[in-house]
Amino acid sequence: MRGIRQLAKHLDISIGTVSRALNGRPDVNEETRKRVLAAAEELGYVANQSGRSLRQGTTNVIGLMIESSKETVENSDNFFLGVTGGLQSVLSRHKLDLLMLPCPNDEDPYEYLKRMVARRIVDAMIISATQRVDKRIDLLVKAKIPFVALGRSTSGGNHTWIDLDFEGVAACAVDRLVSKGHRRIAVAAPSNDINLGYIFVDAYRQSLERHGIAYDPSLVIRVKSSEQGGYQAGHEMLRLDRKPTAIILIYELMAIGLYRRLNEAGIVPGRDLAVIGFREEPRGKFLQPSLTCFRMSLRDLGVELAETLLATMPAYAEHYPKGARNTIWPLELAPGESDAFSLKA
Amino acid sequence: MRGIRQLAKHLDISIGTVSRALNGRPDVNEETRKRVLAAAEELGYVANQSGRSLRQGTTNVIGLMIESSKETVENSDNFFLGVTGGLQSVLSRHKLDLLMLPCPNDEDPYEYLKRMVARRIVDAMIISATQRVDKRIDLLVKAKIPFVALGRSTSGGNHTWIDLDFEGVAACAVDRLVSKGHRRIAVAAPSNDINLGYIFVDAYRQSLERHGIAYDPSLVIRVKSSEQGGYQAGHEMLRLDRKPTAIILIYELMAIGLYRRLNEAGIVPGRDLAVIGFREEPRGKFLQPSLTCFRMSLRDLGVELAETLLATMPAYAEHYPKGARNTIWPLELAPGESDAFSLKA
DNA sequence: CTGCCATACTAAAACGTTTCCGGAAAGCGC
DNA sequence: GCGCTTTCCGGAAACGTTTTAGTATGGCAG
Numbered sequence: 001m002r003g004i005r006q007l008a009k010h011l012d013i014s015i016g017t018v019s020r021a022l023n024g025r026p027d028v029n030e031e032t033r034k035r036v037l038a039a040a041e042e043l044g045y046v047a048n049q050s051g052r053s054l055r056q057g058t059t060n061v062i063g064l065m066i067e068s069s070k071e072t073v074e075n076s077d078n079f080f081l082g083v084t085g086g087l088q089s090v091l092s093r094h095k096l097d098l099l100m101l102p103c104p105n106d107e108d109p110y111e112y113l114k115r116m117v118a119r120r121i122v123d124a125m126i127i128s129a130t131q132r133v134d135k136r137i138d139l140l141v142k143a144k145i146p147f148v149a150l151g152r153s154t155s156g157g158n159h160t161w162i163d164l165d166f167e168g169v170a171a172c173a174v175d176r177l178v179s180k181g182h183r184r185i186a187v188a189a190p191s192n193d194i195n196l197g198y199i200f201v202d203a204y205r206q207s208l209e210r211h212g213i214a215y216d217p218s219l220v221i222r223v224k225s226s227e228q229g230g231y232q233a234g235h236e237m238l239r240l241d242r243k244p245t246a247i248i249l250i251y252e253l254m255a256i257g258l259y260r261r262l263n264e265a266g267i268v269p270g271r272d273l274a275v276i277g278f279r280e281e282p283r284g285k286f287l288q289p290s291l292t293c294f295r296m297s298l299r300d301l302g303v304e305l306a307e308t309l310l311a312t313m314p315a316y317a318e319h320y321p322k323g324a325r326n327t328i329w330p331l332e333l334a335p336g337e338s339d340a341f342s343l344k345a
Numbered sequence: 346m347r348g349i350r351q352l353a354k355h356l357d358i359s360i361g362t363v364s365r366a367l368n369g370r371p372d373v374n375e376e377t378r379k380r381v382l383a384a385a386e387e388l389g390y391v392a393n394q395s396g397r398s399l400r401q402g403t404t405n406v407i408g409l410m411i412e413s414s415k416e417t418v419e420n421s422d423n424f425f426l427g428v429t430g431g432l433q434s435v436l437s438r439h440k441l442d443l444l445m446l447p448c449p450n451d452e453d454p455y456e457y458l459k460r461m462v463a464r465r466i467v468d469a470m471i472i473s474a475t476q477r478v479d480k481r482i483d484l485l486v487k488a489k490i491p492f493v494a495l496g497r498s499t500s501g502g503n504h505t506w507i508d509l510d511f512e513g514v515a516a517c518a519v520d521r522l523v524s525k526g527h528r529r530i531a532v533a534a535p536s537n538d539i540n541l542g543y544i545f546v547d548a549y550r551q552s553l554e555r556h557g558i559a560y561d562p563s564l565v566i567r568v569k570s571s572e573q574g575g576y577q578a579g580h581e582m583l584r585l586d587r588k589p590t591a592i593i594l595i596y597e598l599m600a601i602g603l604y605r606r607l608n609e610a611g612i613v614p615g616r617d618l619a620v621i622g623f624r625e626e627p628r629g630k631f632l633q634p635s636l637t638c639f640r641m642s643l644r645d646l647g648v649e650l651a652e653t654l655l656a657t658m659p660a661y662a663e664h665y666p667k668g669a670r671n672t673i674w675p676l677e678l679a680p681g682e683s684d685a686f687s688l689k690a
Numbered sequence: 691c692t693g694c695c696a697t698a699c700t701a702a703a704a705c706g707t708t709t710c711c712g713g714a715a716a717g718c719g720c
Numbered sequence: 721g722c723g724c725t726t727t728c729c730g731g732a733a734a735c736g737t738t739t740t741a742g743t744a745t746g747g748c749a750g
Binding site for chain 3: 347348349350360361365368370392393394395396397398399400401
């Protein structure tokens with residue numbers, strides 16, 4: 001006999017009253033509640049989560065699914081840890097705990113999520129790295145698990161998502177380069193099926209056409225989202241017949257490899273070629289010359305994610321009247337020296 | 346009525362038998378088991394974790410506590426994601442799931458852990474970033490929760506830990522520098538209370554003395570474990586009356602700031618000053634000149650952590666006969682150009 | 691005094707699972 | 721036919737909690 005029962009016996013009170021006192025129910029004498037809380041503190045009682053979950057059908061846990069594939073490990077750096085800070089700050093206000101669920105890299109993310117959902121270990125989910133077609137979304141919709149996807153997807157009807165403002169970034173980067181006289185602008189896009197690649201390239205294309213520049217598919221270089229990918233992108237770019245005068249990198253990490261390849265070819269970024277990176281990493285700062293890129297607050301993104309998620313959960317929605325809206329997350333231009341190269345006098 | 350009861354009714358069999366069939370108990374007819382498994386697959390039945398945990402007193406979940414403080418976010422980069430891969434590969438063999446528990450940065454890690462332990466949400470824990478004196482360890486020992494600490498600590502008697510081979514790294518770095526004629530070797534150590542700082546500096550001191558070089562406290566520069574800290578370290582170093590000819594950095598990230606400060610002073614690493622970094626980050630590669638540092642496999646470390654943890658858990662110990670040993674994790678020297686500066690002819 | 695309501699509590703059911711205990715049926719040696 | 725073991729299964733208790741329904745008490749209006 002342990003747990004609440006022991007506490008009740010110690011107070012010579014029924015367990016029902018103890019439970020109600022601890023959970024802030026109204027029908028309990030205020031003095032009794034004081035005694036119960038004091039005794040709980042003294043004996044170090046904390047409700048067993050399994051018992052409570054079983055009874056309530058709720059776990060007070062929010063899952064954040066991340067993929068720990070080799071590629072993710074090498075690229076995402078502190079992204080999730082950063083977002084986590086913002087998530088926590090909101091969730092903890094509601095006594096919700098955050099659970100990071102790293103999908104093993106030898107397991108299908110869909111199967112992993114399915115198992116986690118079936119076990120009823122979380123009340124709601126945040127999924128990341130959404131694919132263009134993502135079965136996980138259909139699964140969550142069908143299982144009626146509240147969730148928010150970090151990244152748009154065409155799956156699952158109108159689910160809730162938050163995504164970075166690829167259109168804005170692409171437009172800003174293209175505008176900036178065109179204003180410096182560039183007309184042959186390459187883009188290094190990820191070669192996997194992640195949705196942002198498609199969205200970004202579409203936006204890039206539209207921005208070009210807005211300036212009356214024809215879209216040239218040979219300027220879209222598909223490589224891995226890594227340092228090696230950046231090197232590869234540089235390599236491919238140098239082999240083109242009509243070389244671009246500017247390049248946009250979707251993952252900033254690519255800049256490292258690109259710089260190396262350019263260095264081998266005696267090309268100096270910012271002097272002979274304009275380079276713009278996408279998401280700023282703190283690590284990118286010390287490239288020479290410094291990289292022009294786009295900046296965002298990971299923490300604020302985490303807050304937005306948490307608030308959007310809570311708005312989709314019936315038990316918490318009342319506190320978030322703005323509702324479960326889809327959000328395009330803006331990024332701010334952080335000018336550096338790498339795009340100083342201008343074709344204008 | 347849902348769950349196993351429904352499954353039992355569908356099969357026209359008692360729930361006890363269904364449970365035993367699913368859990369691989371011996372006393373169930375092989376043909377019956379087949380039927381049960383088939384039906385479970387068909388109906389998509391997965392045992393409710395709360396019910397099962399409540400009954401068994403076990404959750405099949407291993408917690409990995411990480412801190413999401415601002416400093417950690419900026420420094421740990423992909424460390425945990427990398428380790429996670431190795432952890433998963435071992436844990437999944439035992440049908441154990443990994444749960445990352447990020448401690449909110451406005452909450453005391455001790456209180457956070459205490460709550461998680463009391464809720465009985467994990468069967469065992471891995472804690473990281475251990476302090477020299479770490480109350481969390483006492484807590485886990487007292488609560489009899491199996492755990493492994495990533496990092497030595499003086500708390501909690503003889504608990505199980507794994508730590509990086511600071512002594513080996515310090516000795517190797519000092520030996521290497523001394524062999525090139527250096528005798529004034531600085532070290533940039535973290536200013537917080539994390540244990541590795543003390544251990545590393547101790548080992549550095551002993552290595553110096555082994556070479557008959559007197560330990561000079563002014564050469565131990567305590568700074569933040571960040572890029573800024575590296576800049577600061579460079580700054581402090583340049584203000585010394587008798588300047589060092591070599592410097593060892595405990596966090597590689599410091600190298601970035603250090604390089605910048607050196608650059609401002611017109612000092613070229615590898616030509617005018619020997620620099621050695623500690624733990625290799627993939628990002629460190631593209632410093633110019635390339636950084637001499639120490640390398641390790643994050644994945645292998647994860648495997649070691651998982652195996653050590655399982656050895657401390659009675660239910661799994663039999664598979665890990667080596668037992669719960671303390672491990673000093675070796676790192677391998679990755680030579681670069683930054684320590685080419687030699688005082689010998 | 692009766693009826694009624696509000697307050698504060700108790701008792702018991704329920705959540706979904708695992709596991710203990712007992713027992714039926716079948717096989718086998720005598 | 722009897723006693724024994726083995727194999728397989730059903731019934732029921734137990735895990736710790738929340739919540740529903742019910743009850744005693746006292747105050748108060750009529």
